Amino acid sequence: MVASTLISLAADLASRRIRVVDLTQTLAPEFPPIVLPPEFGQCLPFRIEEVSRYDERGPAWYWNNFSCGEHTGTHFDAPVHWVSGRDLPNNATDTIPVQELVGAACVIDCSQEVSADPDFLLTTDHVLRWESVHGRIAPRAWVLMRTDWSKRTDPVAYQNYDATGQHTPGPAAEVVRFLIEERDVVGFGSEAIGTDAGQGYHLKPPYPCHYYMHGAGRYGLQCLANLDLLPPTGAVIFCAPLKIRNGSGSPIRALALVPA
Amino acid sequence: MIPPLTRPKRKNPMLRTRQALLPPRARSRAALGLTAAAALGRFELQVCSDCDAVQYPPREACHRCLSDRLRWRGQTGLGELLSTTTVHHSHDPFFRERVPWKLGMVRLDVGPTLVVHLHSGCAPPPSRVRVDARLDKSGQGVLLAFPIDEVPNMADDRQLREMTCDPKFRKVLVTDGKTSVGQAVARAVIDAGADLVWVGYAEPWKLVPGLAELGALPQVTLLPLDLSDSRSVKQTAAEIGGKVDILINTAEVHRTEGIASRNGVETARSEMDVNYFGLLRLAQEFGPAMRSRGADGQSSATAWVNLLSIYALCNYPAHGTFSASKAAALSLSQCLRAEMRQGGVRVINVFPGPIDDEWNQALPPPKLSAGSLAKAVIKALKDGVEDVYPGDVAQEWLARWQDSPKVLEREVSL
């Protein structure tokens, strides 16, 4: 029976009854990276250097070398990325069970609230209200916070800094615990530069999504795009990081299967 | 009377751009001592340590006592203008297209007779003049006679302008306007009469004080420029590179780490990526156009200024990786200087001591203010020198380094 599911899945893909949606920002030098205070080590922005372009450096081919951080662009966070997950088994990009990297997506739309308040925090109440319409979040599903933040194509607006720091939306500390303890989600995804809110440093504990998710061996997705093209439930997402030995994460090509 | 410089007319785009020709470059090794001093803005001649005779032209042995102990010493340059001429015909291609050209013959008070370029403010002979050394368009030391007293519009003398890099009526790119130094340099260049100043900034989401106000000045155009991003440099060069007359590279990453103080190479790498590779990217993208415009009318491409550091000469271990990145930039700038010479574009290296900014917070005074550094850059452009050591710390560092690099290394790492 499972075999026929796969066969019909392939047929539906070929006939476009099932569409593949790209949830990924383009990797380019202009795409803003996460920026830490200057005293700390920094995540490299995406950089690309041409090796040859059908020229004396290589007459018949074009290729580049690129560099970036593990957390540049649309990317995956592994549990080892955070201090709370450092000692868990199978916590790095090469040891995470790949079964976990394909899963159902629950898309919670907060775009209205966020357009009024960039510092908006998702709470348990919001989740419960969402469930009352779309049903209970299934175990080992991904919860994706749709904010339409990815539509901010100007890097300055995307980062949204002022003198008090960054102002981007994210989950409150209590909803993260709820999602883990009461719903057993596999991970949390955001359109903004971090899974935690821009002012997450001031929550208790600081950066609660990273702290709790990774502390519980769960994962994070950041800089997602096109969440507005996904149904609230029913999409299946693929979000496999590169198999970097002892990696804390990597840029990914995040894809979703949705009914046409 | 020297007519003041006026704003040049717009360039006629139908006409071929005049190629940069260079005055004769060949010099003997002894004569290069004059060039080396002129690069620092000094007029020096050989003086015999045994009999004090002053030598000119430069040579291998004292013309009076044959001693080979000739030392380069600073000169006042005071002397008598014996005779002048205006050259109307020259076999040399550079001068041929610049005649009439005034020359003088000066008898220095200290003895030698000099053939010099003549500043048009000098009174006819016999008269007192002051001889000074400058770098000509080939980057070689030459002598000029100046009037003893200032005359109006001194800097606008047509012949002197062939040897200087005055910002007046020129277009300038300051690569990073987010730092206090970058902003001070941009403002100083405007005060010196630049028509247009592009000010680069990276990481637009990182707000810094002063940038918006700078951008509001009528001469200033802010533009995104990230020296760690080849594409950004290429794009900016494509947009404005053909117009840049003076490029002032103020962009730098400065951290305060040695080797043992920091785990991993990430910090050092980011210093190298801007301080060294950033210079390389800029040079590849902006160099060719500037080189081709070295003789492009009155507002020709004329200078490339690098903000280095005294630590480029001798590593300061507390800022060890930063020092190494500046040393790499220094070496590369010498390569750039050789390549830009074909276009008659001067490469100027500035070696400040610690600047009064956040990364030098822990260092005790004296520290260089951004304003003083900017003043030194303007002076270097107006004098057309190559190597600038602004401030007391830099001057002392230079003196110690010239005396003995190894002793300085020890002094700095004690």
Next chain:
Amino acid sequence: MVQSRENSAVSGVGARDYRDLALVAPVTVPYVRYSIRNAHWFVAQALSRLLKASKLDKSDIDGLSVGSFTLAPDTAIGLTQHLGLTVRWLDHVPLGGACGVVALRRALRAVQAGDADVVACIGADTNHVDSFRESLGSFSVFARDAVFPYGSGGPNASFAFLTSYYMRTFGATREDFGKLCVAQRDNALGYRHALFKKPLTLDEYLDARPIADPIRLFDCVMPCAGAEAFLVMTRQRAQALGLPYVSVRSTCERHNAFPDDPIQMRGGWVLDRDRLYGAAGVEPSDIDFVQTYDDYPVMSVIQLEDLGFCEKGEGAEFVRRHTFTTDGSFPINTSGGQLSVGQAGCAAGFLGLVESIRQLTGQNLARSVPEARLGMAVGFGMITYDRGLCSGAAILSGGQA
């Protein structure tokens, strides 16, 4: 002839005269503005003509002195194999306007000492279209370091300084220098090998194209290709060969005289003129013509002063008082001088000597100076920085001494 007492007193122990020596076979290889030939060709042409004029065989030439700037990378030694000469005395004298007098002095002593029997003295240079410009950068270390970068190209600026200073100090005018140039052009019109064939008026001289103030076009020589030469041998040999000859009464040479003069207003002749005239036993007034080294007219005037024809500073007044054509009161540069004949590199250093030999032996190719018995040829040159370093002169007499 009795050796003058002044001779030994001024010059020291053992200075000898040139009584038994002779100069024969004045030869010119006609000048051309540009040539595709190398200097070696001009030397060979001169040598052929010397042999033709003297009826000697090449194997009779056992001494060779060559003055040339354009033989590089060869020097005189390369010419021995190139031209098939075996010599027992060889000299290379690249001293520009002084090479004639200096070569003469060396060759005379060689023959006198028996080191050679017949010395060919040749000044020769070629001139390609870019020769002059190319040569400027490599003329001397000092020129390359301290003159060439200032743009005048060559000695024009140095002599502009000098001329301007001279005019300001002594009240000479451009008309004074022009008078010399016009007279020399007149002389040149009577010389078949002069490159300038048109008369020159004073107005044309004054209004000519400015080169470097106050020097204008006709103050400057025209570089060209050519050669001048003569043979040095014993008087006995000259007579045996039946060749008209000239005797050398005295010579002098000096290099880097007055190094502390701020600007050149005098040359080494000031130091040597007493001995020059003393050894010859003559006064300036006995000289029938002077071939000055006229790279610029101001230098001719300075030579007249320094060689005792008038006092220092009175050169302009002297010029105003005299006429300088072959029939004038004071013939100067009787074939036109290099200003009107052309300057074929080092050949210009020989021009005056060769013309003197012609005037004194009646083998004129120019108009002759009537009853010329004593002539002076002057050498000067090598402006390696700001002044001519070399000075020299020779007093010659025609026929029997």
